[in-house]
Amino acid sequence: MPYVNTKTLLDKANKENYGIPALNINNLEFLQSIIDAGKEEKSPVIIETSEGAIKYAGSGDAQRGARIFVDMVRAYADSVDIPVSLHLDHGKTFVIIMAAIKAGYGSVMIDASEHPFEENLEKTRRIVEIAHSVGVSVEAELGQLVGIEDNVDVKEEEATLVDPEEARQFVDESDVDFLAPAIGTSHGAFKFKGEARLDFDRLRAVKDSTGIPLVLHGASSVPDEIVKLAEEHGADFKGAKGVPSEILKQTVQFGINKVNTDTDLRMAFIAGLRETLAETPAEFDPRKYFKKPKEYVKNLIRERMRILGCSGKA
Ligand code: G3H
Ligand code: 13P
Ligand code: ZN
Numbered sequence: 001m002p003y004v005n006t007k008t009l010l011d012k013a014n015k016e017n018y019g020i021p022a023l024n025i026n027n028l029e030f031l032q033s034i035i036d037a038g039k040e041e042k043s044p045v046i047i048e049t050s051e052g053a054i055k056y057a058g059s060g061d062a063q064r065g066a067r068i069f070v071d072m073v074r075a076y077a078d079s080v081d082i083p084v085s086l087h088l089d090h091g092k093t094f095v096i097i098m099a100a101i102k103a104g105y106g107s108v109m110i111d112a113s114e115h116p117f118e119e120n121l122e123k124t125r126r127i128v129e130i131a132h133s134v135g136v137s138v139e140a141e142l143g144q145l146v147g148i149e150d151n152v153d154v155k156e157e158e159a160t161l162v163d164p165e166e167a168r169q170f171v172d173e174s175d176v177d178f179l180a181p182a183i184g185t186s187h188g189a190f191k192f193k194g195e196a197r198l199d200f201d202r203l204r205a206v207k208d209s210t211g212i213p214l215v216l217h218g219a220s221s222v223p224d225e226i227v228k229l230a231e232e233h234g235a236d237f238k239g240a241k242g243v244p245s246e247i248l249k250q251t252v253q254f255g256i257n258k259v260n261t262d263t264d265l266r267m268a269f270i271a272g273l274r275e276t277l278a279e280t281p282a283e284f285d286p287r288k289y290f291k292k293p294k295e296y297v298k299n300l301i302r303e304r305m306r307i308l309g310c311s312g313k314a
Contacts, residue, residue, distance in 0.1 A: 003077035006085040006107035007137035007177050009044045010213035010257050018309035019252040021301065022046040022087060022215070024262035026053045028072065030269070033294045035076045037301035038084070041311040045082060046258065047073050048089040051096045062096045066103035074104070082314035087139070089260065097127060101136050107177070113141035117166055124174045132175070139258075140174065142167055143182025145218055164205035171210045178213045178258060181206045183251075185218030189240040189263050196244055200254055207255030216256045220263035221245055226271050226300070233274035237267075245307050252308055259308055265297050272296035 013020050023034045025047055038045035049057075049069050058065025070086060077084035088100040088108040097108050108131055112123040124140040131138045143162035162181035171179060183206075184198040185191060207214060222242030231237060248259065272293030276283070283289050305311045 002083065003074045004083045004085050004106060005135065005137055006046055006087050006258075009046060009083060009085055010178055012313070013044075013257040013310065014213040016313070017252070018313060019216075019248075019256055019259045020044055020046050020310045020313075021219075021259045021261045021304050021308060022048045022089070023265060023301065024048050024050060024053065024089060024260070025069075026056055029290050029294055030265055030297060031072060031076060033265075033297035034301060035080060035084070036294075037298045037305065038082045038314070039080055040298075041302050041305040042082060042314045043305045043310045043312070044314050045084045046087055047084065048087040048260070050089045050262075051091065051093060054088075054096060054099070062099040063103070066096075066099040066105065070104040091127075098130075101131055101134060105136065107131075107137040107139065109139040109141070109180075111141050113144055113180075113182070117142075117170070121170055121174055124170070124176055128175050137177040139178040139180060139215055140170070140176045141180040141182070141215075141217070142170055145182050145186045161199055161202055162206055164202060164209045167206045168209035171212060176212075178215050179206070179210055180215035180217050180260075183216075185216060185243060187218045187263070189220070189222050189237060189242070189267065191218060191220075191222070191243065192241050196241065196247055198243070198247060198251065200250065203251060203254045203256070213257040214255050215258040215260060216248075216251050217260045219243055219248060219251075219259045219261050220267075221248065221304075222263065222267060223300070226264070226267050226296070230267065230271035230274055233271070233278045235270065235274060240267075248304075249307055259304075261304065264300055264304070268296040268300045269293040 054065035057068045073086045085106045090111045091097040110127040112120040128138045220242045276289045276292045
């Protein structure tokens with residue numbers, strides 16, 4: 001099936017009220033696991049790369065990195081009968097956003113959420129005008145996540161949740177396609193010190209006031225069994241805590257359609273890799289020692305697709 005624009009996938013998810021995981025990659029192996037999971041679940045697939053991933057793939061050259069990801073993802077999309085899209089996650093740099101658009105990404109995020117409302121709106125408008133002129137869709141963020149957003153430290157006390165009235169104005173005036181409202185998640189493996197809790201009322205109000213596909217950042221669950229497995233083989237993830245599956249399901253009920261997930265894939269991969277290295281100390285062929293990590297990543301994604309309701313929606 002074709003390589004598609006993310007908007008096609010998210011408009012359908014919004015209409016039919018399900019979520020699709022948007023899965024971060026840095027290399028070939030994670031892409032393979034994601035495509036296999038999508039095939040087995042008959043689910044649409046959204047791949048995303050951060051600016052850091054693009055620089056990594058291009059050895060510092062963003063144009064090259066963006067082209068590598070488009071070529072890789074397109075080659076896989078052409079070979080499967082599920083729709084696959086490629087999205088730029090947390091675009092903050094004009095040059096990298098342009099590199100992604102030029103290379104053929106189907107959607108980009110302009111993340112100007114650390115700026116005051118008017119500045120965020122202005123920066124978003126500028127990207128929307130350029131991206132829409134070449135058929136690329138755009139995500140923006142309102143409010144700030146607690147924690148670290150692509151190398152910018154956001155102190156806990158400065159964290160602000162989205163204002164639903166501002167969300168309406170922002171969407172009307174920017175013509176953005178998808179909105180990420182801050183409702184209490186954070187990036188990484190250490191999301192909550194106490195009980196996991198998100199602001200559902202705020203989420204519902206943003207959905208009512210905008211009606212467009214909404215995005216949950218920092219959506220990893222950090223499953224206990226993965227943490228345990230990794231720790232049995234030498235990892236130290238003390239205090240790791242994510243968004244429980246039940247809560248993820250509820251966010252979808254209240255209007256989330258794109259569920260950004262990176263940490264869980266990294267955790268599943270490292271658990272499988274640690275296990276393999278411990279069990280087969282003589283192995284040095286990457287195609288063999290990546291087998292179990294890839295399997296764990298695929299299984300985690302399959303389960304997530306079922307939880308979010310996108311299995312069978314391809
Ligand atoms: O939201 C951030 C993603 O997890 C990407 O993180 O900048 O380490 O690639 P990264
Ligand atoms: P996690 O760190 O919870 O996987 O969040 C990833 C994310 O929001 C990417 O944009
Ligand atoms: Zn994010």
